[in-house]
Amino acid sequence: MYAEGSGRARQAFCEEREAGPADRSGDAAGGDEGEHVVIGRLTRRMKISDPPGRFQALATNVLRASLAAEVVAWVPVEDHEDVVVSGEVVGLGSKALRLLASALGRDPVRMADNPESARAAHAPEAVRRFAVVAAGTAGALIVVNPAEGRPFGSLEIERTQYVASLIATQSHNARVYADLKDLLFGIIRALTAAIDAKDPYTSGHSERVARIAVRLAEELGWPPQKRSDLYLAGLLHDIGKIGIDDEVLKKHGPLSPQEYRRIQQHVEIGVTILQDLKKLRHILPGVRHHHESLDGTGYPDHLEGDEIPIEARILAVADSFDAMSSNRPYRKRLSPMQIDEILEKGRGVQWDPAVIDALKACRMDVEAIRQKGLGESLIGAVDLAIGRR
Ligand SMILES: [Fe+2]
Secondary structure (H helix, E strand, C coil): CCCCCCCCEEECHHHCCCCCCCCCCCCCCCCCCCHHHHHHHHHHCCCCCCCHHHHHHHHHHHHHHHHCCCEEEEEECCCCCCEEEEECCCCCCHHHHHHHHHCCCCCCEEEECCHHHHHHCCCCCCCCCEEEEEECCCEEEEEECCCCCCCCCHHHHHHHHHHHHHHHHHHHHHHHHHHHHHHHHHHHHHHHHHHHHHCHHHCCHHHHHHHHHHHHHHHCCCCHHHHHHHHHHHHHCCHHHHHCCHHHHCCCCCCCHHHHHHHHCHHHHHHHHHCCCHHHHHHHHHHHHCCCCCCCCCCCCCCCHHHCCHHHHHHHHHHHHHHHCCCECCECCCCHHHHHHHHHHHECCCECHHHHHHHHHCHHHHHHHHHCCCCCHHHHHHHHHHHCC
């Protein structure tokens, strides 16, 4: 694609079909697009969760179309980041673009408005006119050969400055977002590790419950966002157990009524642990109510039927299924037939019949999920949790 160029450069065509290649005729579809149209098109698509490269590709494409330029390129200050190029001019690869950007020096704008001044700035032969506009400390936006017959003046420069500032803002926000995502990811992983460390015998239970619950939700037709929320609720549903004494939590013999009441408190302790994490507030109903029973004999609030949040009803089935399918110090895992009998007996009494039906419908998948190790699902779930307002 490039006659010249070193380092990484990325073509922006494929990222933004909406803008399409620039119209060189300079008509309304190409060079005379209104300011508000360009700005509106970009700000509507400016997502904090998008990788900076995606928005840079969109912005360079939109700006190129609006100015009917041959090339618009984003040149980041950091060498390890890609130069993003929309359009093509012979000899204008990433190396040449970086050279043009460096000519900016400390000036906010540098313009070469004829081939002679372009040569003086060491631009390749095919570059007749160009402008470089700084975007704070993030990089520079370069416009090359805008539509013939139009003055390369205030409209181009102002529009380029505006788009450059949008790119700089999105890049900064995306970095903050990524840091926040890493932090929340780390917190969730640390909390699930704490549950596993507290009771190694049930290690991996939370991850399995989370995955089984997600599969059941899929069977029930839940959309991806809600399934991700459920995944996090599954991971952290028993977090309150880290607040329960070891001699009670790990006791092999029968529990006294007092010990049983202490164990039951794990759902409330879980809510107490998580309630200050604003981005995880939506999972609290699942954490608090995953031991409720349809007939009102569960805990902590003795909710009945539909009073129990649906995420808690799903978690209850996933939790019980995994517990029955696992060995415990005081018993062997139950056989599939025994599990089926118990589930059928508790259908409509302890568990939501629709969720039991969902489990039956995807039983093979659920068995397979139990065999799998830890996965990458957390990354996507954290993404969606942070994006939540
Ligand atoms: Fe629990």
